[in-house]
Amino acid sequence: MVLSLLFLGCERDNVQLTNDECYKHEALELFLKDYIPREDSFRDRIVNGVIAKNESNGMIYDLANRYGQPLWGIERTATEKSINTLLVPITHPNSDSITAVMMFTQPANSDSITYRILDNNHRDTLVTDFLLYCQTVIYGRGFNPNRTIKPIADTKDSKLTITGCWDVYTGSLTTLTYSYTFCTYRVVELPTLNDDDNGGSSGTLPGSGGTGSDGGGSSGGNSGGPNTSSLDATAKNNLINARISLESGPCLSKTIMNSTWNSNLTIGVNSSLGSMGSHSPGVIEFRSATSISDITLLHELFHEYQNKVNGILPVTQLSEFEAWLFVDLYLWDINDESLTWTRGLNPYSGTVLDYKDWIDDIYENGFTDSNMANYTKWFNKFMEVKDSAYGDYPVGNNSNPGAIINVLNVCNY
Amino acid sequence: MKRYFLNINKFLLRILGIILLTIIFQGICYSQDSKEFQVKGKKGVLNCTESKSKNRTIYSNANNKKNLSEDYKTDDPELELSFLGFYISTYDSFLNAFRKTFSESRIEELAKHKEKIQIGFSLNQGGEHLGMGFVLNYGTNITPDEILTLEENLLKMVSFIPLQKFEYKLLTSYSIRTDFDEIRRGDITRLKKMEANQRERAKLFVIE
Numbered sequence: 193m194v195l196s197l198l199f200l201g202c203e204r205d206n207v208q209l210t211n212d213e214c215y216k217h218e219a220l221e222l223f224l225k226d227y228i229p230r231e232d233s234f235r236d237r238i239v240n241g242v243i244a245k246n247e248s249n250g251m252i253y254d255l256a257n258r259y260g261q262p263l264w265g266i267e268r269t270a271t272e273k274s275i276n277t278l279l280v281p282i283t284h285p286n287s288d289s290i291t292a293v294m295m296f297t298q299p300a301n302s303d304s305i306t307y308r309i310l311d312n313n314h315r316d317t318l319v320t321d322f323l324l325y326c327q328t329v330i331y332g333r334g335f336n337p338n339r340t341i342k343p344i345a346d347t348k349d350s351k352l353t354i355t356g357c358w359d360v361y362t363g364s365l366t367t368l369t370y371s372y373t374f375c376t377y378r379v380v381e382l383p384t385l386n387d388d389d390n391g392g393s394s395g396t397l398p399g400s401g402g403t404g405s406d407g408g409g410s411s412g413g414n415s416g417g418p419n420t421s422s423l424d425a426t427a428k429n430n431l432i433n434a435r436i437s438l439e440s441g442p443c444l445s446k447t448i449m450n451s452t453w454n455s456n457l458t459i460g461v462n463s464s465l466g467s468m469g470s471h472s473p474g475v476i477e478f479r480s481a482t483s484i485s486d487i488t489l490l491h492e493l494f495h496e497y498q499n500k501v502n503g504i505l506p507v508t509q510l511s512e513f514e515a516w517l518f519v520d521l522y523l524w525d526i527n528d529e530s531l532t533w534t535r536g537l538n539p540y541s542g543t544v545l546d547y548k549d550w551i552d553d554i555y556e557n558g559f560t561d562s563n564m565a566n567y568t569k570w571f572n573k574f575m576e577v578k579d580s581a582y583g584d585y586p587v588g589n590n591s592n593p594g595a596i597i598n599v600l601n602v603c604n605y
Numbered sequence: 606m607k608r609y610f611l612n613i614n615k616f617l618l619r620i621l622g623i624i625l626l627t628i629i630f631q632g633i634c635y636s637q638d639s640k641e642f643q644v645k646g647k648k649g650v651l652n653c654t655e656s657k658s659k660n661r662t663i664y665s666n667a668n669n670k671k672n673l674s675e676d677y678k679t680d681d682p683e684l685e686l687s688f689l690g691f692y693i694s695t696y697d698s699f700l701n702a703f704r705k706t707f708s709e710s711r712i713e714e715l716a717k718h719k720e721k722i723q724i725g726f727s728l729n730q731g732g733e734h735l736g737m738g739f740v741l742n743y744g745t746n747i748t749p750d751e752i753l754t755l756e757e758n759l760l761k762m763v764s765f766i767p768l769q770k771f772e773y774k775l776l777t778s779y780s781i782r783t784d785f786d787e788i789r790r791g792d793i794t795r796l797k798k799m800e801a802n803q804r805e806r807a808k809l810f811v812i813e
Binding site for chain 1: 688
């Protein structure tokens, strides 16, 4: 009830206003109090957009009443990945605490500006941490009283866990030895840029042309990433975690992610699939949510990568072998000895041991004349194991693992 | 002139003979590079395959079930890709199985000999032991009885916990490689990393 406390009288230019009109008018003044036009064109467009939107829904009154006065003078703008962002803190007048931050974003080649109000009651710890950061930068101290942590209802469908791990080495500088792996976790809310559940705290502004519709905004809020609109919450969770694993993994998986993730893929679940995963150009399907992991995703994305390197060609036994081999190199890179297609073989047989030696050789030296000489031998072994699955596929003409070689070159392996 | 020609011919024949014998000898050596035999210990019989050129000796219990793959056939070509694998009950349990099998001085001795060991476990999707094998240096100092005792202790002390309840029948495996210097120091780097990865994976994916 900021406004009712602040503005007791309400007479403007000898015109008596109703209480309602008066509050709206004062709210607009408060909203613009710190705003100096023509300093920043993006900011001008935002302010004009908000005022236009205010005509229809009175958002400025709500904003001022709930949060107070925007501090336009200490806004922050940023442009990343062609997305313009403007952050404006809001404070109660005569207070030394910020109450919220307004975030405006405008993707490249779009007139639509999305806004969100980030406040301290947000469930996402990233948001509240960000507010604490703004508060400290602006006022030189944290919130008073300090932020408290409250248990929240289970929101598993919209949470994800971000993990960061470090290998800890101990000893003297010259003889450091690996000691243990230390990991930290952050549980954050999934981004829902256009959510409507916060009572007017988010939405879109009219475009500069003034005729934009309120219904704009990309579904799923995942611009550039795969279309995953058909996935349920479990599948989305697993897909996001698989993506994080691969993006935070070694160069091998990062390279595949960088090359394929933002190429208009569609990822879905199809329970009638005959295998755990399948790929056709631009489309990846999994049999169920639980069959989505870093390994399965990497295998299917590698097929997409093969198409990028070789052009779209029919699937062959050789292209399958290359995809399985690539996943084995990835596993070897992350110290996982459970290589893929040999898992069902006797793990202490000469075949499995020799295969691991071969993988290690490629991992250490890249493809050389000597290990390439055994490529056909291992392809034949692979087909002995996978004959029932891939026996009907054409063998293929290209026994050169061009896609893997590409990745190894990128990664300087 | 003719005599001279014949002499050259004899000389050539001798060289060809030597080359031929060398090739045959090498062929024999190569075919004998990998040798299979059985060794008996107090607690059982081990199958053994050794290869000098690959510097390895593979031991496995003669009682291990053969042709396991027959029981685990699947039509799904990518079934194993969606299996997230295992982590072992505790990292220490693996070390303790070694410490129960080998005395401290014996571990020191084997570390001095630069003995390496790789253990392969055949498991099903639930983590049930189906077989175990040991890969050691060629000409290893480790005795068959020590291997059989280690196998016994590993079976008792180490269990494998699958990351997910996998609803399909699957034959799979878990491998650990180390050397006796790491065992002496109680620090098996690769195993630690592998276990850390698996525990991460268990937290990341919804697997019910």
